[in-house]
Amino acid sequence: MAEQGTDAQILDLVLLPLDFTTSALYHNTGQHTDFNRLVAMAEAADKLVFVVPEYNCSFPGVLKAFIDGLPYPGGIRGKKAALVGLSSGAQGGILPLNHLTDVLMYLGTAVLPQRVRLPFIDKHLTAEGTLTEPLYQQLLQEQVEQLLAF
Structure with missing residues (x-):
């Protein structure tokens, strides 16, 4: 995104409060400040x-639980x-997608x-988070371009 001159933020689900499924969802909607901050990030984004x-x-x-906690x-x-x-594995996450x-x-x-889809990610991602497979880098770049035009 940065290479395309577009601002982006990362909403990392690691930042979710450990107790969010009992303290921020359903009858507790809107009552957890830390959870609400992450929800606000998702709501403020134009594209995800x-x-x-x-x-x-x-x-x-945890992703489904976060989505369930978004306003509906x-x-x-x-x-x-x-x-x-x-x-x-070889399918690159097609079922989750x-x-x-x-x-x-x-x-x-x-x-x-x-x-x-990025199969065998464990073989193509360094501990620092760098993708070593040029095809993966190309696919992601093309996707960013299409998302910006979407």
Whole structure:
């Protein structure tokens, strides 16, 4: 995004409060300051990029719980999203991307058709977070360009 001259923020689910499923969702909606700050980031974004690891043939439950905590209707309704799947296997996270696409479309979030899959990510990602596979870098760059035009 920076190479395209576009500002971006990272909303890392590691920052979610440990107790958010009991302290910020359902009857506690709007009552957890730290959770609300992350929700506000998602709501303020024009476009979203989900980087999704494969977990038990789907996406991680913490992502679903975060999405469930977003205001409905609203939250990310009407936004546009790009999806990147990661896996240590050969399919590159296609199952999580399919599941997440269904959830996002239900919420009224348009999903960019070009979903990037990064198989065998453990072999192509350094400990510092650098991708070593030129094809992956190219696919991500093309996706960014398409997302900005989406």
